[in-house]
Amino acid sequence: MKALKIIIILVFGLTLSCSEDNDDCCINPDVPQLIIKLKFDASQERLNNLGQPATIPANNAAQSPTINKMSANYIEFAPTATTALGTGEIIFEGNETNAGGTQAINFQNAIFTGNDELFISVPLSDVASGNYNWVRVSLAYQEGIINVLTNGNEIAGTLASFVGYNNYITSFNLNGNTFNINANKPQGFWAFEALGFTTQGQAPEGATTVPNPLFNSSPIPQGSCVVTGQFENQLEITGNETENIEVTLSFSINNSFEWTEVNLDGKYEPSIGEQVVDMGLRGLIPSHSN
Structure with missing residues (x-):
């Protein structure tokens, strides 16, 4: 995996110099590539931790953010539903650090x-030859637009969500x-900005x-944020x-931003508590081009 990591880093370094208008400008046309893309879908089914359809709990409300x-x-x-976490084909591992005291994702x-x-x-x-039926993705961060009600006015603000196991x-x-910040922050740390106003907070543990x-056949550790599809x-x-193989990882953002309601109006109003x-993301559907 060390060689694979080096190649990823080199490819990423080249990608930084590319035009944003052409995703494929830095992909070597002479070497068939596995291309991974991320997609965010507000119409995709909303699932719970067991991968089953989920409704919004009573006295809570939710909205679908616009992910940037x-x-x-x-x-x-x-390959299979019984393949334990970490024993499949690991395609990518991000950089981690102990600078904050314990091992964490290096944001x-x-x-x-x-x-x-x-x-x-x-x-x-x-990438090892084989037949693959499942994908596991440990998510780290998402940033997007949500609507907030304040003083009777609904405004749009930017939410940063740190969903990795430790950051x-x-x-x-x-x-x-x-x-x-200059510190480790656990899963659920968030920050918000709107019209120059900023705040930050922490969602409850777990x-x-x-x-x-695959909860029954291939469980994942609590707090790991490894979404399976x-x-x-x-x-x-x-x-x-x-030829290249392109894999698209489509994540459900269907009502993925959820809060407790004080005023039962379906509007997020932090000023009243x-x-x-x-x-968390609400499901993963991977697809491929071949």
């Missing part, structure tokens, strides 16, 4: 991507406003939804590919 960018920290292809070195854009590209020759953050910027339809059609990698309880 997202980051993942781990991608794994699994400053994370890779970010927008909707239906290139996340990573690796040579197919570095070392030095600082980050929302619309020109800098948040200096409240972030992480759908895993099944390919619509089995992905076969033979080792003799002559309405609290964020969940920012």
Whole structure:
């Protein structure tokens, strides 16, 4: 995996210099690639932790954010429903650090991507041959627009959601406003900016939804944020590919931002004590081009 990580880093470094109008400008046309893209879908089914359809609990409300960018920290292809976490084909592992005291995702070195854009590209020759039915993705960060009710007016603001298992953050910027953290933050840490006003908070421990339809056969650790999804059609990698394979990881953002209601109007109004309880993605559907 060390060689694979080096290749990913090199590819990512090249991607930074590319035009945003052409996702494929830095992909070597002479070497067949596994191309991973992320997609955010507000119409995709809303699931619970067991991968079953989920409704919004009584006295809570939710909305579908508009996601501007997202980051993942781990991608794994699994052949079967009984393949244990970490024993499949690990496609990507993000940078981590102990700078905050315990092991955590290094936010400053994370890779970010927008909707239906290139996340990573690796040579197919570095991916083990096999038939893969499942994908596991450890999500780290999402940033997007939500609506907030304040003083009777509904305004749009930017929400930063740290959904990774543990996150070392030095600082980050929302619309020109800098948040200096310089510490580890657990899953569920969030920050918000609207019209120059900023605030930050922490969702309850264990409240972030992480759908895993393989809960019984392949459980995942509490708080890991490893979302599991099944390919619509089995992905076969033979080792003799002559063309790129493109995998799109489609995440459900269907009412994924959830809060407790004080005023039962379906509007998020933090000024009256309405609290964020969940920012987790609500399902994963992977698909591929071959």
